[in-house]
């Protein structure tokens with residue numbers, strides 16, 4: 170169903186952010202992408218979603234190269250692969266249910282979108298997505314008044330109302346405290362299992378990839394250096410992904426559930442030391 174072939178991104182002809190990466194999946198999987206800061210994880214997802222133009226390569230989805238789509242077909246593809254971001258990308262002053270319905274705008278004509286005319290089915294769909302994520306009670310609150318974990322669940326609900334074929338999540342838990350992170354990862358896992366959706370998720374932490382993903386892609390300096398089961402992430406593989414010049418242990422690459430070592434609203438990933 171997905172075949173990424175020799176995808177490449179050069180910035181300014183000098184920085185090779187993604188260096189001829191290939192991988193495929195013949196069924197919906199929950200895939201984690203790990204690697205140090207700057208390894209190319211975000212660029213990879215952004216090329217698949219067409220937020221960033223690829224320098225070369227193909228992304229075949231059911232045999233069609235989505236990198237070649239233009240206009241309405243390109244927008245349809247962007248609706249088909251919903252993106253979830255580290256910073257949620259909600260409209261802070263709009264209430265939660267309106268934020269979720271914005272996920273449907275892509276499916277409406279431009280004029281209808283302009284006047285924000287939502288039908289009963291849009292409202293119905295948004296509320297049921299919120300209910301599923303356990304935040305229907307906050308439907309009428311402004312998005313900015315919610316905690317980070319709740320905001321990310323709103324973003325997931327918005328993605329679901331797009332009725333996507335796959336979900337791409339770029340560090341969805343990097344700004345969250347461990348407990349919120351767990352709720353968000355469980356939600357993504359549930360979407361994968363119950364809706365049979367492919368989920369590709371960039372993650373900073375090894376233990377999260379191990380706990381929630383069946384398959385892991387390891388990137389180093391733009392290259393795909395590991396593609397295997399999460400159970401195959403042994404110390405040698407981990408050193409290869411994160412670099413042999415660093416003493417890597419679970420402590421520096423994990424989001425332990427326990428006492429929160431920093432404020433819940435702390436912005437910025439629990440990064441592997443650069």
Ligand SMILES: Nc1ncnc2c1ncn2[C@@H]1O[C@H](COP(=O)(O)OP(=O)(O)OP(=O)(O)O)[C@@H](O)[C@H]1O
Nearest residue numbers: 180184185186204205206207208209210211212213
């Ligand atoms: N718009 C851009 N212009 C120039 N270089 C860029 C641009 N975006 C990314 N890069 C470079 O491409 C490389 C890969 O960046 P990318 O953001 O994909 O890494 P990442 O693995 O997502 O890192 P992080 O874990 O910090 O989010 C880095 O060297 C980065 O500096």
Ligand SMILES: [Mg+2]
Nearest residue numbers: 210211212340
């Ligand atoms: Mg990134």
